[in-house]
Amino acid sequence: MSGDGDHEVVTRAERVIAGRYLLHDVLGSGGMGTVWHAHDQLLDRPVAAKELHILTNGDEDHRVRVRRAVREARAVARVPHPHVVGVHDLVESEDRLWIVMELVEGPSLAHRITEAGPLTPQQTAAAGLQLIDALDAVHAVGTLHRDVKPANVLLRRDGSAVLTDFGIAALDDGEFLTTTGELIGSVEFMAPERVTGAEVGPASDLWSLGATLATVCGGQSPFRRPGAPATMHAVVYEEPAVSERLGPLRPVVEALLRKSPSERPSAATVRSALRGVVAGGPDAGVMPSATVREFRPAAPLADANTITGSRTWLAPAGDSVPAGRHSTSSEPPQPQGRSRRPARPKLLWWALAGTAVLAAGVAGALVLTGTLPLKERPKTETTRQVAQSTAGWQPVTGVSVQRGDRITVQFVSGEWTSNYRKLPMAGPAGYDADTDSWQDGVKACKVKGAAPFAALLARLVGDQNFPVHAVGRRLTFRATGNATLQLGINDTAGVCSQDNRGTLTVQVSVTRQP
Template sequence: MSEEPGSERVVAGRYRLLSPLGEGGMGTVWRARDEVLHREVAVKEVRAPGGLPGPGAERMYARLEREAWAAARVSHRNVVTVYDVATEDGRPWIVMELVRGIALSDLLDTEGPLSPQRAAHIGAEVLAALRAAHEAGVLHRDVKPGNVLMSNDGRVVLTDFGIATVEGSSALTMTGEVIGSPEFLAPERALGRTPGPGSDLWSLGVLLYAAVEGNSPFRQDTPLSTLRAVVDEELPVPRRAGPLAPVVEGLLRKEPAERMSAEEAERDLRLVSAGGTPRTGTAPYTPTAVAT
């Protein structure tokens, strides 16, 4: 990283960091300027979790770099565009389009629970992004309101593909730090199983529940108790979801094979978004306990 006197930091001799846009457990997102193409971009500075040994951090950075390049293959209006993956100080810096707007998490904090119709519209757009990614062989693995951006131009944009979590890792690091967002993790991921597209669909179901109910269904006082609730507890009945309830319940089945398909969920979400009521063909929701 270079730094000229009196100027902002410059990554890879090209991306000038201007101001932080947000910070999380895996790094900081910066508003930056591409000095070559003369445009503003978002740059994610990735950092390994505290306590991860050197070789483990190196493997994680290499994996994240591959995942970021995989995400760059996904071209869709609801997916944040990855422009570049720069390497600086042995770490990947992911360069993405700068989406001007507000995160869904901030919108919920400001306005409170959404109407089923509005939540369905957002959910349908997120699901369209997920379907495009899954068709390209890319899993998101951290679908949550903080990773959904409501753009000023009306787009709903899903960001942070393959960056916040790493496929194949357990839910906890050796230091006991939770990777990702426990309340949005699918049961199979909480149990350390290999995730698939159905894991992203579960997370979308939690997002929809939180959007209309005002709280996520399995959140507890600690990360470990939250993971236990995700695996063992029955889904609290959604009381504000209205016509969205069958989709939420269909996506939040404990066993991946029993979940509503992405195609069916998107169809019903579009219908609810338009003011209709879905006639879902799925069986009535029955809570399914997952054996530990």
């Protein structure tokens, strides 16, 4: 077993720890410890012994690290799962803590892609299914992994994945197990909320899973930059550089890598989408977040003491709203029978109810007589469009635009570059300020000077001049005249676009008020 994908074998004099475990060779070493190939002499079986790089005695900092290590072992031991590494023992020897685990005789995902290249989307999705099952089991016992990455996923001889190295996992019991300000883990695989010090949860591990899937399928981390500060900035503020190799896996990864935890999909949604990829189905399209707004119509008036008004609340996708809850606020439902306001006299409620019925009857009569026409609902046309980086302005087909229409352009997938020889691939927001400055010498090639190179642009073309908009991941605006919607890259077509590469897929919706 190795926690970092480093398989260089280092031989040292054999020794026994805790009077039981005979150490052989070093399998790997990382920031939290060194993993040894060992033999359990009592039970006569091979094991992996992780020598933690913390002493069992010393100052308060050392004692905090010891408590963290003990919780790591206990947390993992509580998760008997085929895709979570098994923990056998926790011992103290040579003034250090050792965690004895099952020996997984296989490479890490990091080592696998280094040696043999990226996995296919189907292979990646199959591994993702195993890992999301493992994370479900981990989260079910109140534990977070906090360091999901390719180096911490081992492959058994049968090819199945095993989640390992819970070196920075912590039980969610409110105790801070890290030194204040200490940032532990691999930055390019950390969720944005971890980097900024905000509250973390299961969605943080799912974000790291998304970065892991993008890396093992695309061949490189979507947020890796030359230095740690730049990588942290990319994780928090920039769109992921997702390779076109992901194919049908792209929507799943992009959904997992949303900046806000509340916008990421649930584990169940991800599992369903991954199964579709494994089965060779089409991509999942834009995936919903883990919370959805539920609405239930108000129950008939029964008693003033049971009336709580009309409220909505957010529930996990797939969950039903308890009977009798009918809301428009984001607060969770209160127990039935409890009123937020003092009960008003029943006479007043019945008067209000009677007035409402009378008003409804009058309105119905006006509709039937033609005095008050029924109001038509807004009509929406939706289409998908692939924007080419080399084609200049491209008209959006499948929708028509009239004055007053509300137009929404939403990024779906893809990446492109305005200079494949010098610049990396970019998403719809284009390049960050530092990367954009590399092209200062050819600023004249920009279509919209205020936007960075490779930004996705939209404009209306008609009888009058309309402004050019930078789309980013999503843009909504009103049409000020009848026109044709066009999309393009922020790089003038012609000589300037000869070194462009890639495409973006967007969804365009046009809503017309009657």
